[in-house]
Amino acid sequence: MLRQLVNRLEQASALDPAGDKLKAAVQATIRPRKLRDVLHGVFLGHPLHPVLVQLPVGAFMSAAVLDLLPGQRRAATALVATGVAGALPAAAAGLTDWASLAREQRRVGLVHAVGNTIALGLYAGSLAARMTGRHRFGRMLGYAGLSVAGGSAYLGGHLSYKEGAGVNHAVPELRMIPEGWHHVASMAELPVGKPVVRTVGSAPVLLYRHGDSVTAMIERCAHQGGPLSEGEVTGSGPSACVVCPWHGSTFRLTDGLVVRGPAASDQPVLRTRVAGGQVEISLP
CATH class of the missing domain: 1.20.120 (Four Helix Bundle (Hemerythrin (Met), subunit A))
Structure with a gap:
């Protein structure tokens, strides 16, 4: 009742x-x-x-x-x-x-x-x-x-x-990624400074290339699950950030650090490796 x-x-x-x-x-x-x-x-x-x-x-x-x-x-x-x-x-x-x-x-x-x-x-x-x-x-x-x-x-x-208020909405996405390394893209498919989305398991993953390195993070915002791939990218290089289009939470693309709220938690970042020009990711 x-x-x-x-x-x-x-x-x-x-x-x-x-x-x-x-x-x-x-x-x-x-x-x-x-x-x-x-x-x-x-x-x-x-x-x-x-x-x-x-x-x-x-x-x-x-x-x-x-x-x-x-x-x-x-x-x-x-x-x-x-x-x-x-x-x-x-x-x-x-x-x-x-x-x-x-x-x-x-x-x-x-x-x-x-x-x-x-x-x-x-x-x-x-x-x-x-x-x-x-x-x-x-x-x-x-x-x-x-x-x-x-x-x-x-x-x-x-x-x-x-209702999930205040919890990290990005963490459950990690459970949707299988163990092990997963091929997500070739370096040629990743433009420098522009995020690209790939699905691993059933979780959308945001890929960001900076120079010869690639960062991968969960694409759903930690605050309320907003689509970071639809957000604006601000800055450039190591200080580049993505702004969630829903409430403005801002995360550094190179390491997922939360720069501005309302999100209080960092965005989960995945492990990456590049071999032969191919990018692979795995769970942290």
Whole structure:
């Protein structure tokens, strides 16, 4: 029953007007590219949001335990304050990721964000009550906030594990490539500086020739599976990059390094070798 209700959220087009307005607001507010890359977690190699949520979740749960024990009012209040403060950067990272998701994912993510906002409001009220001596009321608000946050966390899990938000969409393509070396092209078929797509097993592979060397990477973007072969190539030589046409994730063609988000993971690169003018690739 619960899963059916959540699955219906993916098709709830009535959420789109509010979601579109929030997406525009997020993109207008978080404009600097470097800031967006930090919030996406490009420097980490995976999304930053799951890392940041550990602080408020841990603080709120610890406060809930201390609220059951005598003589722990000050400690519980300090933990609630820590959780409220820690929730703000976690929300910023989450909203930045959310704004670059597919529409069906954004619908579930919107409800997830609303739930988190309600939970944060309850905890802010709990903190205010505790600081003005109304500890019993503060505890009640805290437990209410924890309950709402738990439901919202379920939606976050649905987003990640059922809908694939935040996961590396290129890695499953590696499973489609058989073991061993596979012939993909001759050097004569690969123009210098222009990506070429070949299928190995059932996985599309992007080949890029730079001088006498060839790099091969999974063609589906790590962020949302977009077709990198349809993206623009920027720069030249060792610094040449391909830009995903869907959301603008940028990867260096010589080694798959993610240069710009929203992708946080590097693009998987395959092993290559050239013998007798023939190019072969194999799994890393």
